[in-house]
């Protein structure tokens with residue numbers, strides 16, 4: 685699988701660290717913090733997820749990917765929000 | 768063998784990472800340095816220094832003949848715009864030349880190095896044989912520079928030597 689990094693271009697998935705579902709939002713206080721850190725949905729089908737380009741530009745990406753087909757429909761830098 | 772591959776260490780280079788402060792653009796830094804600033808994975812060359820784009824808002828500065836206060840002078844010019852960290856001892860930079868340099872690299876780099884898509888001054892931060900590298904094509908099309916963390920330099924040289932031997936046999 686190759687991930688289209690907006691800075692580096694298309695790169696093999698081996699260069700990335702997978703974080704999973706990008707939906708969880710950091711809570712303001714302690715309530716729900718453990719869930720935010722540890723719990724990720726594992727969706728079958730289209731999902732929005734975080735990948736870290738560890739062996740490239742060292743940036744977090746937000747990637748739209750279908751976890752069944754592995755088809756990737758978009759990728760952008762995660763900085764400045766996950767939208 | 769010598770015509771096919773030549774791996775030479777570029778010694779005594781000045782190296783430093785440059786990281787832009789919040790809301791500071793490549794152009795802002797370029798104005799402070801008086802040279803074009805790459806806003807992407809490219810190398811741009813100034814009078815006595817080149818800058819390699821390694822990520823959004825981050826660069827590797829490279830100076831062929833650094834004076835003793837080179838990094839301090841650069842940090843002063845970038846005061847308030849970017850953080851500078853002297854890396855002169857952290858990386859070894861190899862120049863890989865010869866008629867089959869690309870053939871050799873292509874055994875380890877999972878990127879297309881055809882000059883049409885990876886022309887001179889194009890930069891890639893990637894891996895070769897599990898070793899993190901900063902790779903760029905030199906102005907002379909047939910040569911590449913590879914920056915490697917110093918403690919991995921011996922491993923990289925072993926990979927290059929073994930791969931070259933294999934290609935010669937093949």
Ligand SMILES: [Zn+2]
Nearest residue numbers: 689692740741
């Ligand atoms: Zn990247």
